[in-house]
Amino acid sequence: MENEQTSRVAKLWLGDDGIVRIIHVLGAEVTLEDAQETMAGYLKINQGKRRPLFIDTKTMKSMSRETRQYYAGAEAAKVASAAAIIIGTPVSRVLGNFYLGLSNPHLPSRLFSSGDEALEWLKGYLE
Template identity: 35%
Template sequence: MIENQYIKIWTEDDIMFGYYKVDEVDLEVANHMITARVEACDGKTYPFLGDVSSVKTITKDARSAFAEGDGIKNMNACALVVGSPVNRLLGNFFLSVSKPTIPTRLFTSQEDALGWLSTFKKENVD
């Protein structure tokens, strides 16, 4: 497990989990989150479940950082769990504007997200 003031990350059953601990994400915060996730991967590729239910705002630069380069490094799929209409709006905006190059979906329940991510388990895990 890796944890900093912005995110808590752990791996369980070949899926990486990330719990976002902040309500505002700018480029600096996004970079701290991305660095922690890449470090937690330790060179392996995982499907990623991000609980973004606490996030209320995210900058354009942060959205771009999450959608490409190190933002998707060592991920073969991404499920984002949203907790409110505001989160859903932010998530849909992220998906429509940033267009991540890995399969990415929004979910309102962790169980549904895990069901979808399970199809990506071990697909590209090194």
């Protein structure tokens, strides 16, 4: 089974630590179709397990409302155990917290400015 996938807006891979990384391409404007393509890539590399997700959004330009709802929904919670979302600015932290508060994700989700802190938190969600 492959440990790496690429979608139009992101590169995904399964690390040796069991955590899946999703790194968005510079200037990505993520649509629902992109999210579905990225999720399909995740399903190819997760080896049938619910795995924690490290999602780097620092280079992403935007994400549609439908995309946010899709990622926060029950379908994502069936295949992922937690999501650490890496943000790059204080403004993105405010917007991210607003999103988390409104969308009520179906899996543990938290914002981080440090990748190391995010990975440490995600280790608690390895199954």
